[in-house]
Amino acid sequence: MKARIAVIDDEPIVCRRLQRALLKEGYEVECFGEGSSFLQRLPTHPFDIVFTDLRMPGIDGLEVLRQARSLKPGCEVIVFTGHGSMDTAIQAIKQGAYYYVAKPFQLQEITHLADSALEKIKLKEENRRLKKEVERQSSFQRFIGASPAMRELYSMIQKVALVECNVLIEGESGTGKQLAARAIHDLSPRAERPFVAFNCGGFSEDLIANELFGHERGSYTGASATKIGLLESAAHGTVFLDEVGEMPLSMQVKLLHVLQDKRIMRVGGTKPISLDIRIISATNRDMKNAVAEGMVREDLFYRLNVVTLRLPRLSERREDIPLLAAHFSQRYSQACGKAEPRISAEAMELLMSYSFPGNVRELENIIERAVALCDNRIVRVADLPPDLRDLEFRTYEGEELQSLEEIERRHIAKVITKTGNNKGLACEILGMPRTTLWRKLKKFGLED
Secondary structure: OOEEEEEEOOHHHHHHHHHHHHHHOEEEEOOOOOOOHHHHHOOOOOEEEEEEEEEOOOHHHHHHHHHHHHOOOEEEEEEEOOOHHHHHHHHHHHOOOOEEEEOOOOOHHHHHHHHHHHHHHHHHHHHHHHHHHHHHHHHHHOOOOHHHHHHHHHHHHHHHHOOOOOEEEEEOOOOHHHHHHHHHHHHOOOOOOOOEEEEOOOHHHHHHHHHEEOOOOOOOOOOOOOOOOOOHHOOOEEEEEEOHOOOOHHHHHHHHHHHOOOOOEEEEOOOOOOOOOEEEEEEEEOOHHHOOOOOHHHHHHHHHHOEEEEEHHHHHHHHHHHHHHHHHHHHHHHHHHHOOOOEEEHHHHHHOOOOOOOHHHHHHHHHHHHHHHOOOEEEEEOOOOHHOOHHHHOOOEEEEEOHHHHHHHHHHHHHHHHHOOOOHHHHHHOOOOHHHHHHHHOOOOOOO
């Protein structure tokens, strides 16, 4: 069958003629003698194309048009108009009708309109599909980075998105855990359904239960109306539980039951509500240590940890820093109404050598500040935070920053030791004449 068509007219002969003509063209056709019977059937049997008379007893064609477009926005409605109903037909076009046909009409005209409406439906569906595909592909555009660590992350996200299982995202603060969760949702079969995020940290059990499960009217003082919780509002979609390791133990038991039973009970409710949701959780702590310390239930951990994604620290993908810095520079220069500045080589070198304990979020804040302060369209070292400019007095990745002279002394001492004090071999490895090596050994006190 090409498509499902509804014909609504209080004249039985009109319905029969149209049904025979459209069936010959391969359409599935159902006839209704009044608008009310059509609207009763519409919720369970949606139609692609609707032919309806404008003037009918009871519910008229305009009401059929409004409700049909409301219940199935993609359907096309074609109205029949008799003599003297032209104003009503024009009103129907303004309200979204595809076309109007004056009675009496030719059957060839009707089949042509059905084919034309179906072509429009297919075109809209193709545009919707292409738009959705663009949105799915752009899920990774929220991430900036082409380092090996990020390419591996992209690959993992694409794989796990298609698998209907719970995911635990591990990563330090500022690494983009919610971005990863959103990308998984956008690439999954649930992409057109809701994505609901909730931060579990810093809330009491009662507040978390109220937010996640909702409550019934009168369940406690001040509950003047029924409230649907976040889990219920995410029906057929994805729920992102950030900082799940901070959830109180008593609340962890309730979450475990939700994962096991796929049902919830509103606060003060007596009737279980079935759920169809996917859980993606995230934490910035070591969950195994949290389990060992009694902060996280072991059974909940295994329920959440079907697949684990680990987000790399910014210091583990330093090659992405110039890309990120340029991205944030463009974003905040536009926000400030300024020309996009260039980041000087000295400022970039300092950024590349910084450890970024706050990860990407810290880099974003640094660039936002620099864009606001810089002059002459160049971000210089002076535009960076003072603690960053004093980097030579700080530690880097847990080691003291050293002068070139100290690095040279340590390297020469290491080569001399490894070669068994063989000066000739040491000179060959170090690429320096014996006289130069002798002077440096004396300078660094390494003669012996």
